Amino acid sequence: MFNYKKKVALMGALLFASGAALADYPEKPITLIVGFSAGGGTDVMARNIAPYIEKYLGNDASIVVKNVPGASGQIGITEVAHSDPDGYTIGTYNLPGMMARTLDREAKYSVDSFTYLANIVSDPNVIVTSKKSGITNANEFIEAAKKAPKSITVGMSSLGGDDHLGLTKFQNITDTEYTIIPFKGSSGARTAVMGGHVAAAVLNISEVAAFKDELNVIGVAQAKRSEFAPDVETFKEQGVEFFNGALRGFVAPAGLPKEVELKLLEAFNRAANDPELLAKMKATANPVEASIGSDFKQLNDELYKLAKQVWETTPWK
DSSP, X not given: OOOOGGGHHHHHHHHHHTHHHXXXXXXXXXXXXESSOTTXXXXXXXXXXXXXXXHHHOTTOOEEEEEOOOGGGHHHHHHHHTSOXXXXXXXXXXXXXXXXXXXXXXXXXXXXXXXXXXXXEEEEEEEEEOGGGOXXXXXXXXXXXXXXXXXXXXXXXXXXXXXXXXXXXHHHHHTOOOEEEEOSXXXXXXXXHHTTSSSEEEEEHHHHGGGTTTSEEEEESXXXXXXXXXXXXXXXXXXXXXXXXXXXXXXXXXXXXXXXXXXXXXXHHHHHTOHHHXXXXXXXXXXXXXXXXXXXXXXXXXXXXXXXXXHHHSOOO
């Protein structure tokens, strides 16, 4: 969808022109802040790509992953926004969640607080149910909710993120109501549904692909079947026009020196094309759909407008 390859030559020329200033960056370890706990989709993506950013930055670059979970990612991304814009702090950035934090609560950052580096993953939502629930497809999930509104508990990684937005969309489309049970991360929500502590969960395909035998994956929220769960029907196939998911990428604080920004953009661009990384991402069921720099910023702005429309018309409590 996003054509970033055509920018490689231009980036290379700019980098060459800035060569003297770039020669010394990075001179010390770069901190990569992940706003969620270890083991979730965002953490897996970050740890997969970090060695390749090191590789393409060169200069013996070292990236140290720092998990800062809490408040649906808000704590971590706030730390990124207020860090020195010197290229030594970057962070994971999830859409629509990070911009949602500026809509559903007070936030100490805005859309203009960041240098947008790269989106790497486009990860569709799935709804999964406990084996104990007896619910194995979308129609059964809808029928059960209509028979007893709010009787079905649905876990999710956080409030206000793609899971929450997705369930809200699903409820509006199907005229149903569920009881939301938020967790501090996707791994907690997944564990809870596998143990039968909640009846269902809204997660992402990357977070359940390895657990398909322990869960009922009742649908994928994209137009076509996922290569990571080809035997699972989409919601569209089951008659429900439900499409939603998570975008996962990377930002730095606003105001990066241009030469540092260009070097980071080049590193992310080359990493996103690295066959070894693509194979690793596929092995962990992370669907890669990269957008670099200004393309990522445009994508952020478009999704922010959409999320704002949803927040203004939907009761979130």
